[in-house]
Amino acid sequence: MELPIRVRDLSSSDPARNLGHVGWEIAVDRPTPDGLALxxxxxxxxxxxxxxxxxxxxxxxxxxxxxxxxxxxxxxxxRQPQCTGPGVSSPYPGHDGRCTCKTYAHGPNCDQCPPNTFYMSAGNPQGCIPCFCSGVTQQCSSSSFRRQL
Structure with missing residues (x-):
């Protein structure tokens, strides 16, 4: 297979030259009949x-x-983990020294829900849950209701 390549020689006033019949060789870590790749x-x-x-x-x-x-x-x-909030994506701070929070978590230690979210949980990959409220409002918080099993 031939592949035309256009090459420009920056040290020449000739605007372009064509280069043909180029081979691509690789080196491998096993015996081959082609000899050493010195x-x-x-x-x-x-x-x-x-x-x-x-x-x-x-x-x-x-x-x-x-x-x-x-x-x-x-x-x-x-290193000792320095970021311990339930909304952290990594226990280690980033290069800027700040904790990296999950999508719906904020605060210096990623332990707060941002506006329009509720229920911070370490088990939630996003940190908090976005409010739904039947599409009527985006303002919500975790309820004070109790479970009944």
Missing amino acids: EVEQCACPPGYIGTSCEDCAPGYERSGQGPYLGTCVPIQQ
Whole structure:
């Protein structure tokens, strides 16, 4: 299969050139009759890094956000959960230090129902339930009625 590719040489005044008969080769980690792929680097990664070019963090490591490429790989620090409200989507704060709330939850610890919702529950994937009120109003709260079984 031939695929025409248009290439522009930025160092030339010629506006475009055509390149044809291009091959696509891959390197695999198994014996093949085609020989070694010596043009592919295979790095000896330092602790914390894995991958042919040390492009990924090893298990137990995470990106720091600082340093070269995508950030230095550092050991994962065990963190104590800081977000404990029933409406949190994660027990750990985001990069901004704030808790991430479910869709219908708010407050610094995701423990309040926003307007037009009621009944905060950790078991509800949305946090609170949107008001229905037969479509007449959106203002509601949890009732004070008691269950009778």
